[in-house]
Amino acid sequence: MTQHRGRFAPTPSGRMHLGNACTALLAWLSARSKNGTIALRLEDLDRPRCRPEYEQGLIEDLRWLGLDWDEGPDVGGQHAPYRQSEREPVYREAFERLLSKNLVYPCFCSRKDVLQSANAPHGLTSEGPAYPGRCRGLSSAERERLASIRRPSWRFALPDRPVSFRDEVHGFVAFEAGTGGDFIVRRSDGVYAYQLAVVVDDAEMGVTEVWRGSDLLDSTPRQLLLFEALELRPPAYAHAPLWLGPDGRRLSKRHGEEITLQRLRASGIAAERVVGWLAYRCGLIDRPEPAKPRELVERFIPSRVVREPIRLSQRALTALTEGVLTT
Structure with a gap:
């Protein structure tokens, strides 16, 4: 039986925000719930936009949340290199x-x-x-x-x-x-x-399941056709809910530093509070209560993850940073 292998593949072109963190959490929970492994891969093909400080920042953010990985640019592994710019x-x-x-x-x-x-x-x-x-x-x-x-x-x-x-x-x-x-x-x-690049990397690294944002759902047919053309085995796909800012547009750096994990860390907020809130917003748990990632592994059920976009209101963000967990 093939071992479950997941991956999280962010682009180091900015600070990690809550939407990125939610996808990373889901990918990690899926892998750990199946006793599988997970790799961190950096999709840095767009070199002018990608910076070393962003790479280091996202690694620090992920570890602050309580996530780890079995392979990656900082820990190595049998499928190195883990930066697309080196592949x-x-x-x-x-x-x-x-x-x-x-x-x-x-x-x-x-x-x-x-x-x-x-x-x-x-x-x-x-x-x-x-x-x-x-x-x-x-x-x-x-x-x-x-x-x-x-x-x-x-x-x-x-x-x-x-x-x-x-x-x-x-x-x-x-x-x-x-x-x-x-x-x-x-x-x-x-x-x-x-x-x-993403098709080749997933195949070369033996990835069996991909969790990513729903904004990439319509890229999946293209990638499946490339897998077929290259005679490679495709992974299973799971598309996490898209996160929207208060203005209804996809969450991004345009919404400011307050949506980033770096800002949340600097404010002194506990990582468990962020993890529990993310798990609640995406449908995994019924109440927004503090939790460590490992405490959610046995409660991870993919079918509970919401399909609809998650809108991050200013009220919810303020409540999160002030310590009052809310929707």
Whole structure:
């Protein structure tokens, strides 16, 4: 029987906020409840946005919460390296396999070209318009001519069939054929894109289950198709509820420092209070009471995790920081 292997894969481009912490907690609880292992992996492909201080900060935040991991950039492990910026050779090998199967093609369109395309179909919620396939049918001569003018990105050619899967939180999920359009697997600057990198990493590291935010739910069909194309075994997926700020938009650095674990730690709040509150907000426990992660392992039931977005009101945040646990 295959051992359960989970992972938490944040991007060190800012301070860890409550939404990130909730996903990390769920991934950790799932792994520990199954007597499995968990790895910390840093998705730092976007080098200009990622900083060493953010990496160190998120490690400190996770340990403050009471979470640990069996493999990671700070503890090592048999699947090192654990920073995507150091894993380019394995991405290149996977890309070459796709290229040899004629499953990718060069695209000379800029992002502006896609956004301005009048016939661009509806894309993923996180991306805007879908790529309309403008470069998919170019002849060899046309590709050669355009390559002399502009360095291309490379896109994966979506097969003409729907994709469905079972999510641990959302149940049966289905996407129509072509949803989101052909997507980039290598950028024009030569950097391998998130969709390819995450698939290769999960396969190489033997990950059997992925917990991540619901904003990535519509990326799952793309990744399943890449797993299939590369003849790799996909993990099971569980998409945690999306966290929204008081303004109704996805929780992010725009909402200020007060939503970060760094600020909560500095304020003197107990980690157990944050953990218990997170577990309550995502549906794992019935009351917002202080708890350590290990105390929640036996109470972890994936089906209890809420599907709907969690809105972080100013009232709830104030109550949390002042020591009065509330919704």
